[in-house]
Amino acid sequence: MPWYGSHPYLNEFIRENNCRKILEIGVYNGENARSMVQAAIKNAPPHEVEYHGFDFFSHHSASRVGRKLDDTGCRYKLIEGDTMDTLPEAVKTLPLMDLIFIDGGKSFREAVSDWENSSLLMHDGTGVFVHNVGFSGVGRMVDEISRDDYHVEIFYAPAEGSVALIKKK
Numbered sequence: 001m002p003w004y005g006s007h008p009y010l011n012e013f014i015r016e017n018n019c020r021k022i023l024e025i026g027v028y029n030g031e032n033a034r035s036m037v038q039a040a041i042k043n044a045p046p047h048e049v050e051y052h053g054f055d056f057f058s059h060h061s062a063s064r065v066g067r068k069l070d071d072t073g074c075r076y077k078l079i080e081g082d083t084m085d086t087l088p089e090a091v092k093t094l095p096l097m098d099l100i101f102i103d104g105g106k107s108f109r110e111a112v113s114d115w116e117n118s119s120l121l122m123h124d125g126t127g128v129f130v131h132n133v134g135f136s137g138v139g140r141m142v143d144e145i146s147r148d149d150y151h152v153e154i155f156y157a158p159a160e161g162s163v164a165l166i167k168k169k
């Protein structure tokens with residue numbers, strides 16, 4: 001399916017901003033994870049690149065995804081379970097991230113939970129990309145993000161649909 005896998009705008013942001021700490025919510029088969037890490041290691045030694053991936057890992061197991069990341073030499077953690085449970089716990093200890101890709105559950109409740117937890121991991125330069133803004137629950141969540149506190153840019157990615165890029169003001 002064209003909307004699974006690598007997304008050029010993520011790799012571009014990673015290269016332009018020297019991103020080393022990457023969080024992906026919704027990992028699926030790990031192809032996008034590998035692609036983002038490969039973009040990051042163009043600017044940094046692999047052991048300085050950290051990838052954190054959250055998913056149920058029910059169709060593609062964490063060990064299978066892990067083997068793809070092992071090949072890159074990066075540091076990584078794959079956290080299994082529903083992000084409505086795992087993320088609120090994880091944000092207590094995760095470092096601030098350079099890039100966050102929200103691409104997990106598409107319901108309004110899941111999207112709000114994923115965004116609110118992600119927002120706790122932003123520094124001034126963090127880019128948070130939200131996939132599938134055309135889905136009603138995801139779109140409503142993006143509409144409700146405070147424009148006083150965040151820049152929200154929505155752009156169209158060919159063969160994928162609308163994506164939001166959120167940055168702190």
Ligand SMILES: C[S@@+](CC[C@H](N)C(=O)[O-])C[C@H]1O[C@@H](n2cnc3c(N)ncnc32)[C@H](O)[C@@H]1O
Pocket residue numbers: 003004005006024025026027028029030031032054055056057058081082083084103104105106110
């Ligand atoms: C669209 S796929 C992710 C694709 C991946 N980001 C990429 O670019 O290739 C969505 C993933 O989110 C996961 N997911 C959906 N809802 C979730 C939830 N509530 N908690 C954890 N994972 C969830 C699914 O298991 C699926 O693997």
